[in-house]
Amino acid sequence: MEPAASGQAVLKVTGLKRYFDVSPPLLNRVLERQPRQILKAVDGIDFAIGRGETFGLVGESGCGKSTVARLIVGLYAPTAGSIELEGRDIAGLSRRQMAPVRRRLQMIFQDPFASLNPRWRVLDIVAEPIRAFGLASGKAAVTRRVGELLEQVKLNPRDGDKYPHEFSGGQRQRISIARALASNPEFLVCDEPTSALDVSVQAQILNLMRDLQRDLGLTYLFISHNLAVVRHISDRVGVMYLGRMVEQAPARTLFATPRHPVHEAAARHGARPGDVRPRARAGGRRGAEPDQPAGRLQLPPALPVRRRPLPGREPGADRAAGRRRRRLPRRRGGPHPRGRPAGIAGGNPALAAVARGD
Amino acid sequence: MTEPLLQVRDLVVQFPTRRGTLTAVDGVSFHIDPGEVLGVVGESGAGKSMTGAAVIGLLEPPGRIAGGEILLEGQPIQNLPYEAMRRIRGRKIGAIFQDPLTSLNPLYSVGQQLVETIVTHTDLTPTRARARAVELLAEVGIPAPERRVDQYPHQFSGGMRQRVVIALALCANPRLIIADEPTTALDVSIQAQIIALLRRLCREHGTAVMLVTHDMGVIAETADRVAVMYAGRIAEIGPVRQVIKQARHPYTIGLMGSIPTIAQDAERLRQIPGSMPRLTDIPAGCAFNPRCERVFERCRRDRPEPIDVDGSRVACWLYDPSTAQREAADA
Ligand SMILES: Nc1ncnc2c1ncn2[C@@H]1O[C@H](COP(=O)(O)OP(=O)(O)OP(=O)(O)O)[C@@H](O)[C@H]1O
Ligand SMILES: Nc1ncnc2c1ncn2[C@@H]1O[C@H](COP(=O)(O)OP(=O)(O)OP(=O)(O)O)[C@@H](O)[C@H]1O
Ligand code: SF4
Ligand SMILES: [Mg+2]
Ligand SMILES: [Mg+2]
Numbered sequence: 001m002e003p004a005a006s007g008q009a010v011l012k013v014t015g016l017k018r019y020f021d022v023s024p025p026l027l028n029r030v031l032e033r034q035p036r037q038i039l040k041a042v043d044g045i046d047f048a049i050g051r052g053e054t055f056g057l058v059g060e061s062g063c064g065k066s067t068v069a070r071l072i073v074g075l076y077a078p079t080a081g082s083i084e085l086e087g088r089d090i091a092g093l094s095r096r097q098m099a100p101v102r103r104r105l106q107m108i109f110q111d112p113f114a115s116l117n118p119r120w121r122v123l124d125i126v127a128e129p130i131r132a133f134g135l136a137s138g139k140a141a142v143t144r145r146v147g148e149l150l151e152q153v154k155l156n157p158r159d160g161d162k163y164p165h166e167f168s169g170g171q172r173q174r175i176s177i178a179r180a181l182a183s184n185p186e187f188l189v190c191d192e193p194t195s196a197l198d199v200s201v202q203a204q205i206l207n208l209m210r211d212l213q214r215d216l217g218l219t220y221l222f223i224s225h226n227l228a229v230v231r232h233i234s235d236r237v238g239v240m241y242l243g244r245m246v247e248q249a250p251a252r253t254l255f256a257t258p259r260h261p262v263h264e265a266a267a268r269h270g271a272r273p274g275d276v277r278p279r280a281r282a283g284g285r286r287g288a289e290p291d292q293p294a295g296r297l298q299l300p301p302a303l304p305v306r307r308r309p310l311p312g313r314e315p316g317a318d319r320a321a322g323r324r325r326r327r328l329p330r331r332r333g334g335p336h337p338r339g340r341p342a343g344i345a346g347g348n349p350a351l352a353a354v355a356r357g358d
Numbered sequence: 359m360t361e362p363l364l365q366v367r368d369l370v371v372q373f374p375t376r377r378g379t380l381t382a383v384d385g386v387s388f389h390i391d392p393g394e395v396l397g398v399v400g401e402s403g404a405g406k407s408m409t410g411a412a413v414i415g416l417l418e419p420p421g422r423i424a425g426g427e428i429l430l431e432g433q434p435i436q437n438l439p440y441e442a443m444r445r446i447r448g449r450k451i452g453a454i455f456q457d458p459l460t461s462l463n464p465l466y467s468v469g470q471q472l473v474e475t476i477v478t479h480t481d482l483t484p485t486r487a488r489a490r491a492v493e494l495l496a497e498v499g500i501p502a503p504e505r506r507v508d509q510y511p512h513q514f515s516g517g518m519r520q521r522v523v524i525a526l527a528l529c530a531n532p533r534l535i536i537a538d539e540p541t542t543a544l545d546v547s548i549q550a551q552i553i554a555l556l557r558r559l560c561r562e563h564g565t566a567v568m569l570v571t572h573d574m575g576v577i578a579e580t581a582d583r584v585a586v587m588y589a590g591r592i593a594e595i596g597p598v599r600q601v602i603k604q605a606r607h608p609y610t611i612g613l614m615g616s617i618p619t620i621a622q623d624a625e626r627l628r629q630i631p632g633s634m635p636r637l638t639d640i641p642a643g644c645a646f647n648p649r650c651e652r653v654f655e656r657c658r659r660d661r662p663e664p665i666d667v668d669g670s671r672v673a674c675w676l677y678d679p680s681t682a683q684r685e686a687a688d689a
Contacts, residue, residue: 022505022513037505060545061517062501110516111457154633165418166375169456169539170402170572192516195542196456198572201402203616203627210626225517225545228618232627 009048009084010187010219011072016081016091018042018067041067043243044081049187052213054220056234056251058227064243065223066110069191072221073107074098085187103133106185108177108193110223115176116164122175123160126150129183149178154204169196177205181212189221194229206233231255361432362389363566364413364534370425371408371417380637382408384590385426387664390534392564395556397581397598399572399613401634404587406570407456410536412436413568414453415443430534448479452532454524456539456570461523462511468495468522469507472529479530494525499551517544524552531563538570553580574617578602586610589634589645596670606672608650644675652676 020039023029029036042064049055057065070076072083074093083091090101106129109115116125126146129135136142147157153174164172173196180188190209194202206229212218224230230237234251247254371383383405390396398406411417413428415438428436435446447453455461463471472491476482482490488507495503498521511519524540537556541549553576559565569580577584577598585595586607594607605611612630632649641647647657656675664671665678675681 020513022509024508058545061521061548062515066516114457156633156636159636166373168403168407174402192542196402196539196572198400198402198404198613199574199618200613200616200630201633202572203618203629204633206618207626207629225549227546232618 008050010051010053010086011221012048012082012084013068013072014046014082014084016042016045016068016071016083017079018064018071018076019079040243042071045240045243045245047238047245047248049219049221051219052217053236054213054222054234056230056237057221057223057240058225058230058237059240061225063240065240066191068240069107069189069221069223072189073105074101075107103129103183104186105189106180106183106187107189108180108191110191110195116172116179118164121161121163122150122167125164125175126160126179126182129179133183135182135184145182146178149182152181152208153178154201170198170201173197174201174205184216185218187219187221189223191223192225193222195224195226202229209233227255362429363392363394363431364390364568365429365432366409366413366426367429368426369409369412369423369428371405371412371421372424373421375420375638377638381424382421382590382637383412386587386590386592387426388585388592388595390566390568392533392566393560394583395560395567395569395581397577397584398568398570398587399574399577399584400587400593401589401609401613402572403634403637405590406587407538409587410453410538410568410570413534414447414451414536416447416453448475448532449530450533452527452530452535454527454535454537454540456542461526462519464511467508467510468514472507472522472525475526475529490529491525494528495522497528497555498522498525499548500525517548520544521548521552524555528559531565533565535559535565535567536570537567539572540569541571541573541576549576550579556580574602574614586613589640590637591645591673592664592671593646593674594670594672595664596672600668600670604668606667606670606677607646607674608652608676609646612649644673654681656681 018041020041021036022039023036024032024034028034045068047055057068059065067076071078071091074090078091081091082089085101085105090098093101120128123143123146126149127142130142130145136145143160146160150157150160155171155174155178159167164175167175173193177193194205197205209218209220210233213220220233222230222233231251236248237251237254238245239247239254366389367387369383369386370381373380373382386405386409388396398409400406408417408421411421412423415435417423423436426436427434430446430450435443438446462468466474469488469491472494473484473487476487476490477484480487492503492507495507500506500518500521506514506518511522514522520540520542521544524537527535527537535556540556541552544552556565556567556569557580560567567580569577571577581598583596584598584601586593586601586609588609594601594605594610601610602614605614609630615628616630618627630649635641635645635648641658642661643659644650644653644657644662647653650657654675660675662673662675662678664673667677
């Protein structure tokens, strides 16, 4: 799929920034003469998503993906930049102004435990958006719709009268997916939506998301650390690094490029097909360089990625350290025998091959 | 033979609910040797977390151990009084829970929480404990740990919080670590680092790990043996290579087939049809029978017990000698 033309973009993000003040308490700052510390979680990113498109967002832990998601749904106010939903800037709208946008723009949170009200029955949790936006009238209709939603995420409608704590981790994640779908959103921000699911339920949920997209034209921003999942679900993928978007490309191109850093990350993690226990292992650092954000998705300079030197960053927050020490990946075990991994299963190229029996 | 570090026999975990008793874990048996990693995989809701919670004595009431025994270094530890269990939990068993937020107190900095745990369970002074806390954060790959140590949980990203919880579990150098989805929110390189760390603990300190995860990639890389759970029971348990390469149980085979791959271009992923039964109405016979492609009449009648199949133990009638005889007779 081609990059979304900005004309028909559902969502357009321009120059988006979010900084956090992570300074120690004032007293310490004064006594120990420490400067203020500003952490640039998101530091000027641009992207657009077209209608019916799935935009995957990847990048190592802490690079700012969830912050982008929270900015889009209005949980954080941006430090700078704009977020246009169908041409209207929604950045920094007040709660009340945001209300009509809410129905159309929903989010599945990374932490399903924290996002479900423990004192509500699941039925009420899922019904809340249906009632709030008047999407069904009458108790019977609401209950029927909730039942439908629970069935879609492979939960039993009869479990609606239980409380969240009575469910397993993956079941709770599915409750939050059902709730996000309840308001018939047009745009869904999914932050690691399937991370707590076993692969067979994950397959069911991903297939469901595809079906909804085909039937209802839903648009997704899809955040995941699982590259195989991102590859499967996305039309285009953005790679974030230290609060910036360092690359955007169609999923096919990105994952087909030999020696692309995403593969390298995958290959370093995995093994040769056939090995169950790999020889190469990525995280050989073991905190020997405590200052370095370890295990980064390293970007070899030979690659045609837009890797600007990131000027103007304030020292202080940990990224400064990361910048200083950034360097080429130490590749152990050499390149992959076939140039690129045969496939990656749950983050492991070896496994698919092993499971297929070749 | 060395004595297993952990031995679980016929464990049953039940929840009395409004609509009768719910059996979340139904006769589970396994052992873990010192220095060994036992992977536990299975359908969401199959009872993996409950099994782990039972072992560390943290089942939330009304959940309770209704049968079976749990032996740690030969000593029974099921249903110990709270205080005794708390001591074991700190020093001998470390726990990494599935939900990082609930394991962390939002009101205290990450450093305060680590230091407190270290001081309680070891004889380090608070100053030394703080140094150790920073070291642990570095070990789990938190950048700039000496600065991060003073921050609060909400200031960490999802993956970082998960790593703080791992650091907490490692504080007291436990003999056994129960790790429930420790790497779900982590990208592959950090994941690899955590796995390397766990493996090093196993190798160098003989720590044993019960690793609950749905990520078969992590299992393939980390585990020595793997248990596959379905509807509160172990469907298959065996050496990791055996289970991944030559899955025997039809559920395990379906599970392996659902894994997406990067090379693959399929529109849809393969999925096992249907969903797991509710624990209150598990079908008679084999719990997997309504979804199984190879079901035959005995599966609907009798419950299969695990039997030895080429070094694995598999609970499926297909591998029962009488089935082979019957097939021979039919032919
Ligand atoms: N409320 C906050 N206050 C201070 N710092 C924050 C806050 N929220 C996030 N951060 C910091 O911003 C950075 C980006 O965090 P974010 O949660 O967006 O990462 P992420 O890419 O989603 O990572 P993960 O894959 O681990 O979930 C991190 O360094 C984090 O510590
Ligand atoms: N407090 C409770 N009351 C009633 N049922 C419960 C309670 N806690 C858990 N259960 C049920 O016990 C079963 C086993 O839950 P468990 O958390 O062990 O699943 P799991 O295998 O860890 O799944 P997941 O992969 O989704 O985390 C689930 O079906 C769940 O609904
Ligand atoms: S016992 Fe029967 S139903 Fe159960 S997994 Fe084996 S073949 Fe399938
Ligand atoms: Mg995140
Ligand atoms: Mg669980």
